[in-house]
Amino acid sequence: MPHPHQMLNPDPDKLRAARAWARAYNTSDLSELAPLINEDIRYSSMWVFEDLCGRADYLTYLAGKLSAISGSTSVVTAEIAETRRGPMYQMPEEPCVYLSQVDGDDINEAVVLFSTEKGLITQIHMTAIPVPSTVFRTGEIPGKEFVTNHRDSASAIDRARAALLAHACGDRFGAPLEFVCDPSVRTRHVRLGNWTDDTHMSLYLGEAILAHGHGPLEVDRFAQAVGDAFVRWMHDPLTPTTAPGNTCLAGMRNFERNRDWRTSGIASSDGCGAVMRVVPLALAFSGQDLVEAARVSALITHAHANAQEAAVAGAWLVREILDTGRWASDVVEDAIQALEGPWSRGGNVADSLRAALAWVQRGEDWLDESMIPPGDGGWRSGSALGLAVAAALRWPSALGMAVEKAARIQGDSDSVACLTGALLGAALGTEAIPRDWLETLPRRREIANLADRLLTLRTATAATPSPARPLVVIADLHGHLDLFEQILETIDRYDSQARIVTIGDYVDNGPQIPALLHRLIDLKAERADRFFPILGNHDLALLCALGWPGDASDAGWYDRWRRRYWNAGLGTPKAYDAHDLESFERSFPLAHYRFLASLPWYYDDGQYLCVHAGLHPGPIEPQRINLERKAMPSERFFLPDALREKSLATVDDPSWERTVVSGHTHLASQPVFFGEKRVAVSATSDHGGGLLAVALPERKCWRATSSGVSEVAIPS
Numbered sequence: 001m002p003h004p005h006q007m008l009n010p011d012p013d014k015l016r017a018a019r020a021w022a023r024a025y026n027t028s029d030l031s032e033l034a035p036l037i038n039e040d041i042r043y044s045s046m047w048v049f050e051d052l053c054g055r056a057d058y059l060t061y062l063a064g065k066l067s068a069i070s071g072s073t074s075v076v077t078a079e080i081a082e083t084r085r086g087p088m089y090q091m092p093e094e095p096c097v098y099l100s101q102v103d104g105d106d107i108n109e110a111v112v113l114f115s116t117e118k119g120l121i122t123q124i125h126m127t128a129i130p131v132p133s134t135v136f137r138t139g140e141i142p143g144k145e146f147v148t149n150h151r152d153s154a155s156a157i158d159r160a161r162a163a164l165l166a167h168a169c170g171d172r173f174g175a176p177l178e179f180v181c182d183p184s185v186r187t188r189h190v191r192l193g194n195w196t197d198d199t200h201m202s203l204y205l206g207e208a209i210l211a212h213g214h215g216p217l218e219v220d221r222f223a224q225a226v227g228d229a230f231v232r233w234m235h236d237p238l239t240p241t242t243a244p245g246n247t248c249l250a251g252m253r254n255f256e257r258n259r260d261w262r263t264s265g266i267a268s269s270d271g272c273g274a275v276m277r278v279v280p281l282a283l284a285f286s287g288q289d290l291v292e293a294a295r296v297s298a299l300i301t302h303a304h305a306n307a308q309e310a311a312v313a314g315a316w317l318v319r320e321i322l323d324t325g326r327w328a329s330d331v332v333e334d335a336i337q338a339l340e341g342p343w344s345r346g347g348n349v350a351d352s353l354r355a356a357l358a359w360v361q362r363g364e365d366w367l368d369e370s371m372i373p374p375g376d377g378g379w380r381s382g383s384a385l386g387l388a389v390a391a392a393l394r395w396p397s398a399l400g401m402a403v404e405k406a407a408r409i410q411g412d413s414d415s416v417a418c419l420t421g422a423l424l425g426a427a428l429g430t431e432a433i434p435r436d437w438l439e440t441l442p443r444r445r446e447i448a449n450l451a452d453r454l455l456t457l458r459t460a461t462a463a464t465p466s467p468a469r470p471l472v473v474i475a476d477l478h479g480h481l482d483l484f485e486q487i488l489e490t491i492d493r494y495d496s497q498a499r500i501v502t503i504g505d506y507v508d509n510g511p512q513i514p515a516l517l518h519r520l521i522d523l524k525a526e527r528a529d530r531f532f533p534i535l536g537n538h539d540l541a542l543l544c545a546l547g548w549p550g551d552a553s554d555a556g557w558y559d560r561w562r563r564r565y566w567n568a569g570l571g572t573p574k575a576y577d578a579h580d581l582e583s584f585e586r587s588f589p590l591a592h593y594r595f596l597a598s599l600p601w602y603y604d605d606g607q608y609l610c611v612h613a614g615l616h617p618g619p620i621e622p623q624r625i626n627l628e629r630k631a632m633p634s635e636r637f638f639l640p641d642a643l644r645e646k647s648l649a650t651v652d653d654p655s656w657e658r659t660v661v662s663g664h665t666h667l668a669s670q671p672v673f674f675g676e677k678r679v680a681v682s683a684t685s686d687h688g689g690g691l692l693a694v695a696l697p698e699r700k701c702w703r704a705t706s707s708g709v710s711e712v713a714i715p716s
Contacts, residue, residue, distance in 0.1 A: 377411015479510020504536020614648030
């Protein structure tokens with residue numbers, strides 16, 4: 001039986017035609033295709049009423065089509081494939097092109113078939129795919145053979161999310177193959193089920209990172225959080241069903257007994273259980289904090305030098321790809337150099353990575369388990385990371401193919417595949433993950449939400465600029481993009497490097513909600529180091545109606561949101577041409593949902609803590625931790641006081657170690673309230689009073705209305 005990525009009938013003329021046509025679509029360069037077009041070519045499509053005849057007309061049409069695509073927001077990919085016979089569809093086995101076009105949340109697919117004569121293309125036909133099994137994709141995407149810089153093709157946020165999602169997808173694909181120790185592993189059918197301990201432990205590690213919170217790494221506090229999380233993992237009823245590793249279980253039994261993370265790890269084990277779970281670390285930490293966090297998170301279960309080195313190198317590789325958008329051999333060479341220098345714990349993981357680079361140069365179609373030290377197929381940490389690096393470098397633009405190749409080894413298939421997925425997810429983004437893998441991934445939204453929360457944590461730690469730069473807090477926006485743009489221009493004139501915090505409530509009760517969310521998403525990408533939007537109660541009510549943090553929408557919350565949050569005629573669904581929960585689910589863009597779900601519930605620079613409604617008197621830290629964890633009240637239909645309680649607007653506790661800044665409440669008597677440790681900006685945009693912003697610590701205030709922006713006097 002042939003491997004799925006091997007063609008049954010690689011007709012050379014049709015394969016050449018498919019590659020030239022696909023390259024034209026992927027690069028907008030017709031130079032390879034044009035010489036292959038016959039003078040009397042006929043082009044037909046099931047979506048076009050009349051056929052197009054003649055070489056000149058077809059090339060003119062195709063050039064216009066490609067120009068329109070390049071000027072749009074659509075993501076179009078042409079991949080080499082082969083038609084296959086099915087029980088109901090007798091398509092000939094021949095090379096073709098699998099064509100996908102992604103527009104927002106919509107994905108359209110087609111297959112392009114070719115007829116040739118004497119090496120020239122005489123007919124091109126584009127049609128729908130009758131049954132997925134009748135088209136087998138090879139992973140070859142002409143014109144996109146090498147990963148160089150993906151920052152332009154997928155946002156940093158999307159690539160970070162993809163690193164964790166593709167990790168779970170790889171884990172899941174490899175799970176049924178993990179203990180297949182014979183050549184049939186290369187051809188055996190894979191039935192996708194649940195993921196394994198690789199993903200399960202990663203989720204718990206992510207929760208530990210969130211429990212540690214923002215700020216520089218505090219090693220003891222972080223290690224205790226990891227230990228506590230992994231003890232919960234050990235006792236989770238799901239754990240026995242995920243094939244947990246013996247070393248991880250033994251290490252956590254030690255930690256549960258003695259509470260000492262420095263001695264709980266198994267010194268004799270360099271199994272891959274430490275490196276398999278590092279992706280959440282790469283989303284939250286950077287620099288030396290990342291190196292130390294990876295080492296500590298490994299040590300708690302695996303005390304062997306190789307396990308610690310692999311965890312550090314694996315986490316660093318994912319972080320480096322996310323930061324630079326690059327995935328290439330020189331990135332691995334940098335890791336090797338560090339492993340032989342400051343990262344060294346006396347192990348030999350550098351040898352595994354060096355062997356991976358050597359294997360890639362051979363250009364082979366299957367991973368060679370014996371070539372990557374220690375040659376055991378990924379059961380130990382060095383070979384697991386080395387094999388994953390080899391697969392990701394060998395097939396850098398085809399995530400699905402690389403993951404499958406990584407899984408089809410005689411060894412630890414799920415761990416090698418999940419690491420491969422993480423590396424290429426970080427480079428390529430979510431669009432590179434096979435659609436069926438992603439759509440059927442268990443707890444997909446929870447995994448994506450964890451990635452977003454970890455990114456938010458990193459924004460609050462690594463990306464938060466010095467408080468020496470002015471902080472401008474903008475009150476509730478409520479769909480008023482026009483007023484926001486006026487305020488933004490005013491701030492840029494005031495100080496182009498000022499930090500900006502929008503205090504939440506972007507939805508409901510305003511005229512430009514979709515456009516405002518689009519603008520905020522763009523602004524977050526453009527000014528990641530100085531624009532910090534946080535969540536408001538209206539935004540959270542919307543998320544709850546759509547089922548956050550789970551997957552199923554909530555009719556009760558939708559009704560609560562409709563009755564308690566909308567001004568007459570100004571509910572958010574109307575802005576998306578929706579009239580009920582079902583139509584709103586269909587019309588609300590996934591990008592808008594993900595943006596709101598990813599927002600932190602507060603911003604804290606050490607001098608000012610910004611939160612939508614305010615805080616209760618008393619210590620800030622317990623309240624901040626609840627905001628960090630996005631903890632919801634136990635009562636149904638209640639939101640956290642810090643986001644919705646209007647009585648907190650002027651609560652001022654002189655014992656607070658920093659000043660609390662909020663919006664949310666309409667202060668009828670004054671535009672801004674100043675207390676000893678309190679600032680409240682009046683929420684006036686949905687009360688006809690314009691949009692307010694205040695600059696701190698200068699206490700300069702502006703109001704934007706339809707008539708323009710004016711400075712507002714603040715009593716001293």
